[in-house]
Amino acid sequence: MAILGIDIGGSGVKGAPVDTVRGELLAERYRVPTPQPSDVTSVVEAVAEVAGQFEGQFDRVGITFPGVVVDGVTRTAANVDKSWLDAPAARLFANRLGKPVSVLNDADAAGVAEVTFGAGRDQAGLIVMLTFGTGIGSALFLDGTLIPNTEFGHLELDGYDAETRASDRAREIEELSWEKWASRVRNYLSHVEGLLSPRLFILGGGVSKKADRFLPLIDIRTPMVPATLLNNAGIIGAAQTAEIDARKGDRDGIAPHEAGARVAG
Numbered sequence: 001m002a003i004l005g006i007d008i009g010g011s012g013v014k015g016a017p018v019d020t021v022r023g024e025l026l027a028e029r030y031r032v033p034t035p036q037p038s039d040v041t042s043v044v045e046a047v048a049e050v051a052g053q054f055e056g057q058f059d060r061v062g063i064t065f066p067g068v069v070v071d072g073v074t075r076t077a078a079n080v081d082k083s084w085l086d087a088p089a090a091r092l093f094a095n096r097l098g099k100p101v102s103v104l105n106d107a108d109a110a111g112v113a114e115v116t117f118g119a120g121r122d123q124a125g126l127i128v129m130l131t132f133g134t135g136i137g138s139a140l141f142l143d144g145t146l147i148p149n150t151e152f153g154h155l156e157l158d159g160y161d162a163e164t165r166a167s168d169r170a171r172e173i174e175e176l177s178w179e180k181w182a183s184r185v186r187n188y189l190s191h192v193e194g195l196l197s198p199r200l201f202i203l204g205g206g207v208s209k210k211a212d213r214f215l216p217l218i219d220i221r222t223p224m225v226p227a228t229l230l231n232n233a234g235i236i237g238a239a240q241t242a243e244i245d246a247r248k249g250d251r252d253g254i255a256p257h258e259a260g261a262r263v264a265g
């Protein structure tokens with residue numbers, strides 16, 4: 001079965017067919033800018049444009065979304081247009097693309113890929129993946145199993161929504177030095193550490209490419225590693241999820257033109 005992974009990010013919508021056994025892209029990824037405003041109709045069209053580049057090369061699609069996704073419905077929209085609140089995303093994408101579609105949170109997708117193929121491979125116990133980008137995304141794993149939609153980026157930090165202080169966008173907007181930003185990230189990680197006592201933090205998002213600039217400045221007890229799949233983690237994790245859904249007999253993937261036919265669990 002050929003699977004297309006698509007990652008909807010703050011600045012770009014990116015996709016490629018994925019080898020889900022090896023965790024690799026089968027073709028160079030194709031990217032279009034994320035529409036502004038990022039309303040449902042425009043983003044569905046952007047996704048269709050990306051999928052159109054790989055016409056005839058896939059049977060199913062996995063798509064990431066930067067918010068909570070429950071049963072294919074997008075429940076929050078912190079950094080995207082508010083038209084996504086309670087949008088039947090999986091059904092809309094499936095109808096537009098004419099293929100079964102699975103939709104999941106972007107950090108959850110990146111975490112799934114990292115835990116299978118990257119920095120969290122073969123790690124037992126509780127693992128927290130955090131992505132530092134436009135917002136802060138989180139993915140929680142127990143013995144390799146995802147506990148979805150954790151939204152730790154919105155924990156309170158110094159009286160603020162944590163991602164407004166410690167995301168990579170906050171670093172850029174406030175023109176923070178690495179020292180200053182690392183100190184905020186340290187306080188944030190220390191807070192998450194106190195709540196969950198994980199075995200490992202995986203730090204992802206674009207900024208993880210510059211891990212050497214800030215990781216040495218963060219002194220917490222939990223081991224930390226940078227993500228290794230970088231830009232492709234979301235695409236790969238989305239495709240893996242679509243494949244798992246297919247094996248479950250479409251219980252979670254939404255087939256085209258199949259309104260509300262999803263069975264929970």
Ligand code: BGC
Binds near residue numbers: 138
């Ligand atoms: C959203 C999360 C998302 C993260 C990264 C946050 O604002 O609430 O769902 O994973 O940004 O995109």
